[in-house]
Amino acid sequence: MADENGPVLELRGITKRYPGIVADDHVDFDLRRGEVHALLGENGAGKSTLMNILYGLTRPDEGEIVVGGTQMTFSSAKDAIEAGIGMVHQHFMLIPVMTVAENIVLGVEPVRDGVLLDEGGAEERVRELSKQFGLAADPTALVSSITVGQQQRVEILKALYRGAQILILDEPTAVLTPQEAGELFGIVRSLKADGKSIIFISHKLNEVLEIADRITVLRRGKKIDTVSQQGATEEGLARMMVGRDVLLRVEKVPASPGEVALEVRDLHVVDERELERVRGVSFTVRSGEIVAIAGVDGNGQTELVEAITGLRRIESGTVTVGGREYAGHLTPRMMIDAGIGHIPEDRHRHGLVLDFNLAENLALHDYDKPPDSRLGWLYPARLVQRAVRLIREFDIRGGGPLTFARALSGGNQQKVVVAREVARNPVVLIAAQPTRGLDVGAIEYVHRRLVAERDDGHAILLVSLELDEVLSLADRILVIYEGSIVGEHAAGVGEEEIGLEMLGGRKQAVA
Amino acid sequence: MSDTAPTSSAPPEPEPSTEFAVKLGAAQRAGGLVVPILTAVLAFLAGGIVVAATGHNPWIAYQGIWDGAGFNWLFHIPWDTNTIHLDAFNLSQTLLTTTTLILTGLAVAFPFRCGLFNIGGQGQYLVGLIVANWIGISFASWPTAPHVLLGVVAAAFAGAVWAGIAGFLKATTGAHEVITTIMLNWIAIWGGQYLFGQGGPLQNTYNPSAPESGTVAPSAHIPVFWGNPVLQGLDYGFFVGIAALLAFWLILNRTTLGYELRATGFNPDAAAYGGINVRKKYFQAMAIGGLFAGLAGAIDMLGYLFQFGVLDVQASQIGFLGIAVALLGRNTAVGVGVSAFLFGGLLYGTTRGLNPNVFDPGLAGNLTSMIQGLIVLFVGADILILYVWNARRKARLPRILQPEAGK
Numbered sequence: 082m083a084d085e086n087g088p089v090l091e092l093r094g095i096t097k098r099y100p101g102i103v104a105d106d107h108v109d110f111d112l113r114r115g116e117v118h119a120l121l122g123e124n125g126a127g128k129s130t131l132m133n134i135l136y137g138l139t140r141p142d143e144g145e146i147v148v149g150g151t152q153m154t155f156s157s158a159k160d161a162i163e164a165g166i167g168m169v170h171q172h173f174m175l176i177p178v179m180t181v182a183e184n185i186v187l188g189v190e191p192v193r194d195g196v197l198l199d200e201g202g203a204e205e206r207v208r209e210l211s212k213q214f215g216l217a218a219d220p221t222a223l224v225s226s227i228t229v230g231q232q233q234r235v236e237i238l239k240a241l242y243r244g245a246q247i248l249i250l251d252e253p254t255a256v257l258t259p260q261e262a263g264e265l266f267g268i269v270r271s272l273k274a275d276g277k278s279i280i281f282i283s284h285k286l287n288e289v290l291e292i293a294d295r296i297t298v299l300r301r302g303k304k305i306d307t308v309s310q311q312g313a314t315e316e317g318l319a320r321m322m323v324g325r326d327v328l329l330r331v332e333k334v335p336a337s338p339g340e341v342a343l344e345v346r347d348l349h350v351v352d353e354r355e356l357e358r359v360r361g362v363s364f365t366v367r368s369g370e371i372v373a374i375a376g377v378d379g380n381g382q383t384e385l386v387e388a389i390t391g392l393r394r395i396e397s398g399t400v401t402v403g404g405r406e407y408a409g410h411l412t413p414r415m416m417i418d419a420g421i422g423h424i425p426e427d428r429h430r431h432g433l434v435l436d437f438n439l440a441e442n443l444a445l446h447d448y449d450k451p452p453d454s455r456l457g458w459l460y461p462a463r464l465v466q467r468a469v470r471l472i473r474e475f476d477i478r479g480g481g482p483l484t485f486a487r488a489l490s491g492g493n494q495q496k497v498v499v500a501r502e503v504a505r506n507p508v509v510l511i512a513a514q515p516t517r518g519l520d521v522g523a524i525e526y527v528h529r530r531l532v533a534e535r536d537d538g539h540a541i542l543l544v545s546l547e548l549d550e551v552l553s554l555a556d557r558i559l560v561i562y563e564g565s566i567v568g569e570h571a572a573g574v575g576e577e578e579i580g581l582e583m584l585g586g587r588k589q590a591v592a
Numbered sequence: 593m594s595d596t597a598p599t600s601s602a603p604p605e606p607e608p609s610t611e612f613a614v615k616l617g618a619a620q621r622a623g624g625l626v627v628p629i630l631t632a633v634l635a636f637l638a639g640g641i642v643v644a645a646t647g648h649n650p651w652i653a654y655q656g657i658w659d660g661a662g663f664n665w666l667f668h669i670p671w672d673t674n675t676i677h678l679d680a681f682n683l684s685q686t687l688l689t690t691t692t693l694i695l696t697g698l699a700v701a702f703p704f705r706c707g708l709f710n711i712g713g714q715g716q717y718l719v720g721l722i723v724a725n726w727i728g729i730s731f732a733s734w735p736t737a738p739h740v741l742l743g744v745v746a747a748a749f750a751g752a753v754w755a756g757i758a759g760f761l762k763a764t765t766g767a768h769e770v771i772t773t774i775m776l777n778w779i780a781i782w783g784g785q786y787l788f789g790q791g792g793p794l795q796n797t798y799n800p801s802a803p804e805s806g807t808v809a810p811s812a813h814i815p816v817f818w819g820n821p822v823l824q825g826l827d828y829g830f831f832v833g834i835a836a837l838l839a840f841w842l843i844l845n846r847t848t849l850g851y852e853l854r855a856t857g858f859n860p861d862a863a864a865y866g867g868i869n870v871r872k873k874y875f876q877a878m879a880i881g882g883l884f885a886g887l888a889g890a891i892d893m894l895g896y897l898f899q900f901g902v903l904d905v906q907a908s909q910i911g912f913l914g915i916a917v918a919l920l921g922r923n924t925a926v927g928v929g930v931s932a933f934l935f936g937g938l939l940y941g942t943t944r945g946l947n948p949n950v951f952d953p954g955l956a957g958n959l960t961s962m963i964q965g966l967i968v969l970f971v972g973a974d975i976l977i978l979y980v981w982n983a984r985r986k987a988r989l990p991r992i993l994q995p996e997a998g999k
Contacts, residue, residue, distance in 0.1 A: 392865060414867035423865070431865040436858040441851070445866035449848045457848050 087150070089114050089278050090135075090166075090247055095144035097130050104130040106302040107144070112247060112278045117269060119281045119293035123322055123520040124490065127302040128282050132249050135280075136168045137161035148247075167240025168249040173232050175224045182207045182220035185239045210238050215271045230261035237268065241277075248272065249280045254288055266292050284322070284520050286315040286329075287549075298322055323522045333532045336556040338367035341401075342540030343389075343421075343509040348398035350381070350388040358384040360564040361398070366509060366540040371531065373543040373555030374566075377583050381564035382544045383426060386513045389542075390423045391416040392431075403508040417446050422507030424498050426514040426544070432498040433486045440468035440482040443501050475500035476526075492523030499530055510534055513544045528554060548576060548583075628920050628927065628971070632934065635966035639959050646955060653959070656950035661686045661941030682945040684819045684826040688896060689910075690936030691833035695888035696914025697932050698840050699755070699881045701923040703769070705844055706877035707857035708762070712755055712773025714911030715780035716882040719754045720747035720889020721900055722784055726794055728808030728894055739812045744832075744890040751886015752879040754780065759878025763871035769878065777911075784905040796899075804901030814895045829891030834929075836884060841925035843880070853877050885911060913939075916964055919971040938963060 090112040097105045105127040112118050122128045133139040135146060137155030146153045148164045155161045158168075175184050186203045193199035207220040216234045224232060233253060240248055250269070254262040269279055269292055283289050289296055290313060297307040298321040305321045319327040343366040350359035358381040366372045376382055387393035389400050391411035399408040402419040416423075425431035433442050444453050444464045452463050468482035477496045479489045486494060495515070502510060512531060516524040531554060535541050545551050551558055552574075560568035560582040568582040640650035658664060662683025699713040724747040731739050758772040787794040788805045796806040819825025844850035855863040856873040864870050888910070893900070917935055921927030942956035 390865075412867075412869075413865055414869070417867045425865060430859075430861050432862065434855050434858045434862045434866075437855065441855075444851075445855070445862070448851050454848045459846050459848050459851055461846070 087114075088112055088147075089149055091147040092131070092135065093145045093147065095131060095134055095141050095146075097127075097134060097139065097141050103302050105134070105141070105299075108299065108302070108304045110297055110304070110307075112280060114278055115273055115276045116294045117273055117279045117281055117292055119283060119289040119296045120299065121283060121286075121289050121296055121318060121322060122299035123284055123522065124492075125301075126299040126322070128299055129251065130302075131299070132168065132251060132280065132282060135161065136166060136249060162243050162245070165244060165246040166249065167237075167243060167245025167247070169233065169236040169240060169251065169253060171251045171253075171255060173236050175232055175235060177223070177225035179224060180220065181218055181222050181224060181227070181235050181238075184224055184235055185210075185220075185242050187239075189243060206242065207238060210241055214238075214241065214268065214275065216268055228261075230257055230264065233257070233261075233265065234268065237272075245277070247278045247280070249282070251282045252284070253281070254283070254285065262288065286318050286521070289318065290315065300324055319521050322520075327521055327525050328529075329521075329525075331528045331532055331553045333554075334536070336370040336535065338370040338556070339538065340368055341365045342368045342403060343542060344399075344401040345385075345389060346399045346401070348385070348388060348400070349396040350384045350393060351396055352384060357396075358564050359388060362561075362564070362566055363398075364559055364566060364569075366542050368508075368540045369535060369538050370556040371535050371541040371543055371554050372557045372559060373545060373551040374559050374561050375545065375548060375551040375579055375583060376561035378546050380561050382513070382546075382561060384564075385561070386423070386426070386511055386544055389416070390421055390425075390511060420508030422502035422505055422510040424495075424502050424510070424512040424515045426517065428491075428494055428498050433494060435487040436485060438483045438485055439472065439477070439480060439489075439497060440464040442486050442497055443468050443471055443504075445501060446505060471500040471504055474504075492519050492526070495519055495523060495527065499527060503530065503534060507539065509540045509542060511542045511544070514546060515543070516545075516547070516550060548579065551579075552576060628922060628931070631920065631967055631970040632931075634970055635963045638966055639963045642962065643955070643959065648951065648955070653951045653956070656946055657938065657941040657956065657959075659941075659950070660943075660945030660947065661937035662945060663937060663941075681819060681823070682940065685824070685945060686933075686937045686940045687826050687830055688824070688936075689940050690933045691830045691895075692888045692892055692910050693913060693917050693932035693936050693939075694833040694929060695836055695884045695891070696911050697917030697921060697928040698836055698914075699751075699883075699885035699888070699911070700914050700918035701881075701921065701928050702840060702844075702884060703755075703759075703877045703881040704918060704923045705857050706853040706873055707860065708759075708769050708874060708877055708881075710755060710758075710773055710878060710881045711770050711915065712758060712776050712882070712911075713885045713914040714908070715773065715777035716751040716754045716885030717889045717892075717911035717914075718780040718784050718905065718908065720751040720886030721893045721897070722780075722787060722794065722889070723747040723750040723886070724890040724893035725805050725808060725900060728812035728898070729794075729806045732809035732811060734811055736811050736813070736815070739809070740814055740894055743812050743894050744887065747890030747893070748883045748886040751889060752883040755882020755885065756875060756879035759875035762878070763874045769874075781905060784900075785902045788900060788905065789902050802901070803903075805899050808894060808898040812894050813898070814891065824896045827891075827895040829895040832887065832891055833932075836887065837925045837929050840884075840928070849876065885914070888914075913964070916968050916971075920967055935964070 088111040092108065092110040094107045094109060095105050096103065096107050108127065108131055110131070120128050120131070130139060134141045137158045137160050140156070146155065153164055182200070182203045185207050191199040191202040191206065193202065204220040207218070211218050216238055218231060218234050218238060224235065237248065253265055257265060272279060281289070281293055290310060293310050295307055295309055296313060296318065298305040298318060300322060315329055319329060346363050348359055348362045349357060352358045362385060364372065374382060384393060388395050391413040395409070395411060399406050400411065401407070402416070402421060405419060407415065407419065429435060440461070441464060444467065447453050448459065448464070452460065454460060465482040471477070472482065475496050477493050477500065479493045486497060489497065515527050515531070519527065531541055531543065543551070543554055556572050558570045558574060558579060559566050560579055562583060562585045568579070570579065640654065643650040643653045659679070660682060662679050662681070662685065665679035665683045668679065696713045696717055699716060700710050703710040724743045727743040727746050731742065754776060755773070758769045758776060761767040761772050762769050786792050789795060789803045790800065794805050796802065796804055814827040814829050816825035816827045844854060852863065852868045852873050853876070855866060855868055856870050860870045913935060917928060917931045921931040938960050942960040943953065946953050946956050
């Protein structure tokens with residue numbers, strides 16, 4: 082590492098094959114001192130396999146790892162750590178019942194009197210490190226009592242404590258709120274200023290452009306290119322990731338709203354702890370328009386959607402679908418029959434029966450009606466027929482009608498849900514965080530589909546935590562804060578204004 | 593690729609990965625067959641080691657059990673009439689037990705597919721026995737067909753009601769079915785002891801000092817189709833057991849009810865989202881499970897028991913054994929059928945069917961209990977093994993194969 086500008090790390094021709102697939106195909110990668118090098122690619126592009134190889138968790142079939150000019154063979158994470166490599170996994174590996182300091186020193190504890198854990202020393206060392214890199218963390222706090230963002234900092238400190246010069250951050254923002262992500266970027270910059278080198282794994286274009294100096298794009302196990310952050314654009318990166326042009330901005334013509342399809346009036350909903358989560362929400366959605374509900378997570382969006390779809394009891398208020406008013410005790414069956422299609426926010430919990438095959442999943446609302454069944458007798462062949470049709474129509478890949486939903490990728494699982502809900506031709510389509518956890522190509526698909534449904538004259542209620550998504554899709558935007566609608570805007574409103582309202586900056590309710 | 597055709601807007605899929613995932617799924621489904629077989633083989637091996645440790649020859653012991661279960665009859669050459677009568681009799685007795693075990697096994701397997709663990713097969717079986725006994729004695733003037741039919745239907749219904757109580761409590765109050773079915777077992781056991789006991793309403797009328805039920809009238813006896821009716825031949829209840837297996841499969845796979853039950857069993861949240869009334873399904877699943885157990889009680893009572901004593905109520909275990917049958921059979925129709933046959937043979941082959949000169953019946957009885965215990969233990973362990981295996985697999989496989997890897 083004597084050479085100031087030479088690479089601190091080089092991966093040459095790394096290849097890893099799994100039965101039936103080449104996860105990484107002769108991938109080259111290099112990292113300079115004091116740089117943030119982003120590794121960009123869709124789910125399954127080979128990013129994590131590459132990093133697992135670098136961290137000694139997986140052995141490559143071919144290729145070499147060169148750290149500081151020396152060729153290395155890592156047979157375990159321990160070897161990688163000794164070579165100055167630290168990794169912060171997506172899912173943290175902390176022990177919740179132990180303190181921050183105990184977690185950080187775990188395995189390399191400072192020792193007092195020969196055998197005893199030097200707790201004071203450990204805490205002191207953690208404080209020094211926190212100060213050095215601007216990572217605020219209370220060493221005496223229990224890990225179970227701190228936030229996810231703080232836990233991530235503990236993971237970073239853990240790596241630094243072990244002397245990491247190279248830090249791998251695996252999709253670090255996936256678990257963070259936007260605010261926490263901002264703080265993380267600050268930490269990354271100060272680490273960089275201190276001469277650490279960082280590999281930043283992500284599939285989010287905007288954050289990669291914000292934080293990285295150089296960007297390497299992987300696609301289907303192959304390195305496509307390494308580009309400098311200067312001059313790189315989201316469009317260009319997306320093209321490299323997906324292998325074709327991707328529309329990041331949704332193209333749509335102005336809406337031509339028709340009749341009111343969904344009307345929610347003075348809705349009140351409480352959660353399991355009897356806390357009021359939706360406080361007198363009223364709004365309408367017309368056919369042929371997309372109305373988006375923007376807001377920070379946990380402001381009553383989930384409860385609102387569950388109430389409208391009959392999954393959660395309504396305290397008071399009414400829901401009118403296609404001219405028919407519903408009040409009191411709603412059931413999912415009632416609302417399905419009323420013409421509500423629902424793309425739920427958690428497709429694993431609600432949207433799919435993962436151990437059902439696609440044919441069964443696609444029949445989830447219609448299995449009890451002809452032609453799927455008659456007089457309680459099910460015709461599986463007809464379920465399969467429908468599945469064959471929808472799989473083709475909605476371009477669901479990775480399996481056939483008899484494939485278990487579990488075996489599909491996240492994007493294709495979501496397509497199954499979208500296909501089922503859209504194919505029923507609903508009066509109102511409620512899409513709750515429809516692109517959560519999806520990669521660029523799948524997001525584009527879902528967005529286009531929603532716009533197409535709108536243009537087809539359906540009413541669409543979009544609930545999203547992603548402001549970008551709201552701004553690019555919605556014809557009208559409602560901002561929800563602490564269970565109330567605090568703002569209503571036409572499309573084209575500024576991000577600033579909505580962002581402020583989302584944080585409760587302007588609390589007066591809109592009539 | 594251009595972005596103009598909507599159908600091309602999907603993300604590029606790593607096609608081979610799904611192929612691999614499918615292969616893996618197939619391997620696991622194959623494991624679903626291999627594991628129980630391995631489980632049984634291991635249990636028998638371990639049993640054999642214990643037999644060897646007691647100074648006996650395990651080979652001879654197992655051969656004794658094999659012959660005792662009447663399995664050797666299946667391999668007799670036609671002109672060898674030497675022991676064929678005894679062997680045929682043994683096999684008919686094994687099948688008699690198999691029938692009961694099929695039904696008590698289904699009583700556990702059916703609710704299991706809806707995500708419920710019915711520990712109450714024993715209680716539901718006893719309720720069925722009691723009702724069948726009562727009907728069998730009561731309508732003595734009736735012709736056989738309606739009398740048997742009434743007894744069987746009433747007993748099955750009683751079993752359904754008994755299990756339905758647990759299902760109802762689960763649906764309305766959320767009371768856990770394991771707790772409630774265990775309680776209902778005890779109510780059935782004590783209820784049976786009261787009913788058949790001295791001075792009880794269903795005690796026999798001819799011997800007031802004997803704490804046992806009356807005897808089922810001949811008109812309510814299920815006809816025997818194989819063997820001598822006087823010597824407890826195999827009755828037509830056997831076919832009810834086979835039909836129940838078929839019904840089990842049909843209900844689960846070819847009816848909307850089965851679809852709903854399976855959806856609820858796999859993921860109650862998604863089922864509710866899909867419009868299924870999950871609470872109602874819990875009740876229905878339990879009630880149908882209880883129906884199978886009640887049927888078992890009826891077929892035993894009207895097929896060969898005809899009478900039941902307080903001591904029999906206390907000693908009966910066949911409903912509990914249904915749990916082991918269902919677990920080993922992986923809660924599938926074929927699995928339950930096969931494992932019921934295995935347990936049926938084991939049960940009969942180590943007790944009355946066993947030639948005491950070949951193998952010590954005392955030891956044999958313990959061997960049965962041991963093999964049963966080991967099978968249940970191994971089946972429990974295989975869930976653990978699968979869990980560990982899956983965790984390992986998750987850690988080892990490339991990201992590509994993990995759904996939701998981006999989160």
